[in-house]
Amino acid sequence: MVFGNNRIALPGIFGFSLTRLTGKEKKCKKFQVIFFLCALSLSILLSGCAPGGLQTRPTFEEANNLFSQGNYKASLGAYEQLIKYYPDSKDRVLFEMGIIYSYPNNIQKDYQKSLECFSKLVQDHPGSSYRRDSEMMIFNINNVVLKDRMIAEQQELITSLRQEIRIRDDGKLGLMEKFVLTRQIAVDFAVGKRSIDKILVEKKERRLTLFSKGDEIKTYKIALGGNPNGPKERQGDHKTPEGYYIIDSKNRNSRYHLALHISYPNENDRKRSARQGVPLGGDIMIHGLKNGFSWVDESHADIDWTQGCIAVTNGEIEELFKLVPLGTPIEIRP
Numbered sequence: 001m002v003f004g005n006n007r008i009a010l011p012g013i014f015g016f017s018l019t020r021l022t023g024k025e026k027k028c029k030k031f032q033v034i035f036f037l038c039a040l041s042l043s044i045l046l047s048g049c050a051p052g053g054l055q056t057r058p059t060f061e062e063a064n065n066l067f068s069q070g071n072y073k074a075s076l077g078a079y080e081q082l083i084k085y086y087p088d089s090k091d092r093v094l095f096e097m098g099i100i101y102s103y104p105n106n107i108q109k110d111y112q113k114s115l116e117c118f119s120k121l122v123q124d125h126p127g128s129s130y131r132r133d134s135e136m137m138i139f140n141i142n143n144v145v146l147k148d149r150m151i152a153e154q155q156e157l158i159t160s161l162r163q164e165i166r167i168r169d170d171g172k173l174g175l176m177e178k179f180v181l182t183r184q185i186a187v188d189f190a191v192g193k194r195s196i197d198k199i200l201v202e203k204k205e206r207r208l209t210l211f212s213k214g215d216e217i218k219t220y221k222i223a224l225g226g227n228p229n230g231p232k233e234r235q236g237d238h239k240t241p242e243g244y245y246i247i248d249s250k251n252r253n254s255r256y257h258l259a260l261h262i263s264y265p266n267e268n269d270r271k272r273s274a275r276q277g278v279p280l281g282g283d284i285m286i287h288g289l290k291n292g293f294s295w296v297d298e299s300h301a302d303i304d305w306t307q308g309c310i311a312v313t314n315g316e317i318e319e320l321f322k323l324v325p326l327g328t329p330i331e332i333r334p
Helices: 023-047 060-068 072-085 087-102 111-124 131-167 170-190 267-276 294-302 314-323
Strands: 198-202 207-212 215-221 243-251 259-262 285-287 329-333
Touching: 060 072, 060 087, 072 087, 087 111, 087 131, 111 131, 259 314, 285 314
Parallel strands: 198 329
Antiparallel strands: 198 207, 207 215, 243 259, 243 329, 259 285
8 A cells, every 4th residue: 555645546345446535525435434334234233143144034925935835844934933033923923824734735734733823823812813713723623633533434444344245145245335335425425525416206105315426325205295196287286296307496494494496397397287278386395394393203204295395304304405406406206
């Protein structure tokens, strides 16, 4: 470094050089250097300093991005760091960790850890906006765990029965196979793999049968209209229709404890009505017992008492109301 009238070069980290200056210019350059050093120090203090260099705080966006990418383990690790840096947001962290632990696509999901997260949120943060949703998640997860346990038990029973079939004689084989099939169908319904896709009503046998994928699911004893023989021909004849229809609506406020409405009349019924010149009638349904008469229960089917509808017990119509979707075909045979 040379003194006198020669130039002093300081190329360093600041990106400029100083020459011999006096007065205002020297003060200005000195101020720039001090400002830069202060800004650098503040930046280091805000971001934190670690032996390996600068360390930034994790953010919810980063944790969520890892979740969106399917990196659930890394996402959970980021949320655990968030608890350290943002203690005031611990309820949100617990809620989102609980979601990840129970997320269906997470092959390493852990329902127990998910329940622990939601339970801790409810216990430690009673005023949290996430509390109500957490309580609902606890309820839903417990139901899933219960259903999974039931399905596992049913599958174990099915496996055991199939092994037993192999050692049974031919005379008992058909019965055992049917029993196994019934169990398998029950499991399929539990996990949503099956639904009712047809109803068959056999008037002569006073029987209603549910089908799924061609398999008979369940039968019900029924009562018909007070004049049961033959198809319905006109309004007020107290006959139950015959033919092909669909379930086109559901009525929770029926006078007969829930009702599934049948799409009578169909095209054939209309043609017959036009030929005969008589009114068709309508309001044909599958329904329960008249309100106030639930005590009659199964004995209602001992006689045909409806005005053309198909009647079952109150417990049975509640089951049908849940199982039968709108649009389900129904065939009514003589």
